[in-house]
Amino acid sequence: MKQRRKERIDRGTKARSDDIFALTSYREMLYVAVPPVLPVIALLVMPLILPPYWQKVLLQTTIFALLAISWDFLVSVGMVSLGQALFFGMGAYVAGCLDHYAGLPIWLTIPLATVFGGALCTVLLLPVLRLRGVYFSMVTLVLPLMLERIIEATGMLGGTEGLTGIKPFGNSWVEMYVVIIVLLIALFGFRRLVTTDYGLVLKAIKDNDRSVMSAGINIYWMKAQALFISGSVGSFCGAYITHVYMFVGMPDFALDYSILPLASAVVGGMGTFAGSVMGAFILVPLSEALRNVGGLRIVLYAMSLVVFIVLLPEGIFHYIQRKYQQFERWVEVEG
């Protein structure tokens, strides 16, 4: 019986730029160079041309993109976090406390919060690392909500009021470009990291942890390291936002910071980091444009999450990448 099957073939330029790198025209060079370079230039130029309101949106988008990257990294090691807000809130509170109680300057609070926030999250989640699968998701979902309740109930660290009067950046250009540069470093850094031998081992833990274990590698230690890296990126986001809003409080543990990064990574496409950034740059501005729908925002994120995970699990980035690098044709095969 004759059947039809879709065949995918790499475009010539793609094939030649993969291993041997033999490009023969400016057109081909553009084909290879445009996808990574253009967005970077756009990101760097955008603050210069956007009106002030949309600059704030860009800032938020960048933060969510960073959170999405940190989520994506954890997933590639096999840990599905449902509580990126834990990392975010932890960084926010560490930075807020260092500023409020210790009076440290901003160029100290943010780096310190990045490191200590990441370390605190790692220690909190250490017991879960021994278990596989849903336990990690459950505990990460539970922790930020509980920490929020505990702060509310006990009135620690400012309680429901939060801590106000945190020092601002002072210069809006510095404020804007700090986070953009960090995003670019994180994006290309993580993309690089997962191709190194170290990154390979991390990803292997997700595929087959028993095999990694029998290779004499302490997977718990590796997972803890991954958790620290991801937690630090998340904590940086929290610390940074604390100084932008000059406030730290319970909203820093809010569900938004868990669900939006997750939605961004899933919609954009998991495992590439570029997909996560792309997802954030679609979802956050979109929800700003639709801001008159207010509370419906989270519903939309949640719905897009379900729709994409079921119908287009590869995400937008992979989809576009495939169309860009391969052509498809129908071929007849013997069935």
Next chain:
Amino acid sequence: MNEATNKTNEVILSVQEVSKSFGGVRAVVGVSFDLRRGELLGIIGPNGSGKTTLVNLITGFVKPDSGSVKYEGQDITGWMPYRIARLGIARTFQMIRPFAELPAFKNLIIPLFSPRVKTLSGGKYGDLDSVAKDLLEEVGFERESSVTYKAAGSLPHGYLKRLELAKCLALRADLIILDELFSGLSIAELASIVPIIEKLMVEGKTVIMIEHRLRELFRIANRVVVLNYGHAIADGKPSEVMERDDVKQAYLGTE
């Protein structure tokens, strides 16, 4: 038998009275044996007789209820699998699950990344890719052929088994435990894998093989342990063990 030097006679692995139950099922019951350096021990027995559990007990994937496991004189009972692997005990799994999207040679990066390998190569990792390709050549992947670069998920069964062997070599293990390595292989594929194991023996490695394909096993093994319902019912030379009535009974299931 082997030339009986002191080195080859040294006990490398000593399993003493290990037992393990899952729920009410007694998977392994008081099994003991000593393994000497350079031996090739076959562990055989009907399905569900506790062979794989025994391997899991030795390699730390399961903690024994009682009994002890000693490796080179050191008590390793209940250690975590990665610590045991670092001592130089490598194993393959019955269900082979390679890192499917990775090229075949990249699969070896994981064992090569082990702290054991780093220590043995003098604290430096070096270029792991080329080491990996060398190892693949050792287990019969043609040098610079396309299989080396193919995604491991698309490799034929015979190559996957060899890839598993290469992982054990990558770890530079002294004791290699092969869980049903021969299962599902054609005669031709077997003919290409057996010499690799024979070469390991010449190099002085110690090997434990769990096998159902007794004919092939008995050609290379110098000793077998027979398990039945978790008990070790026989231990000795292949030819002698198979003559015993209780062993025949266990296999044929006659009462």
Next chain:
Amino acid sequence: MLEVTLIYGFINSIILSLVALGFSLTFGISGVSNFAYGAMYILAGYAVWIFINKLSMPFFLAVILAVVLTAGLGLALYRFVLLRVRGLVISEVIATFGVGLAILELFRYLGFTTFEYTLPVFTDGSIEIGNTYIDHQRLWIVGVGIALAVGLYLFTHHTKLGLAFRAIAQDEKTALSLGINSDRIAGISVAFGSGLAAVAAVLILPRGTISVNEGYDVLINAMAVCIIGGLGSTVGVVVASFLIGYAQMLTDAFSGPHWKMIVSLVAILIILVVKPSGLFGKQKELEERI
């Protein structure tokens, strides 16, 4: 004082097991952790409210309809979402989480957050045990809670469907080869779990107003109980509920209600360090160590 603590601790414990039973049942049978569980609970509550107040249905009809509706939603969740991503844990978690979130936040958006949203009690009045007054609703909770736990045990051990449930839970492949349709059973298990959430809701919600946030609390409590008791173990659910239930009541009595939340958190962290599979975890050690 002590008497009050003991009695209310008992009731609190029963409430916790009621809340956790459905979540545990679904996981125990199909391995699906239903993160939309809290949403199902709240949905059932609002459904009853709408049936009574907008459609003027009699109370018990509204309750039965709400339970059936919620169970049907669970079945739909399985058929249209989970079935497509079955076996991919990451996708299962994200999909159920997304569905739950969408339902809960939709209610918030629609404005279901004021004090008018209360459910009627089954019967009014209270009785006196010793010197403690207990209202009828709490007695209902205790009665139905115990009946459900016993009923579930009998169901899974003595009925055909229940035995099929257990067969799937123990070894899906073998069950499949014995002619048990594992997809159908798994679907029913999600529906069953959701229905139990609805039953818990109509029993427990009359004690206060229905609020969206309670959906998250229910999910947290259910997961806390299941993590401590061991995922998928009914005995574990009951034991863990009593441990947390009384621990919460005691902290409430001696250090104030603020610290109640901390009990579950600390309990989760301790159990994960000491016995990661939970008190009665069925996870094989093989999996646990890796």
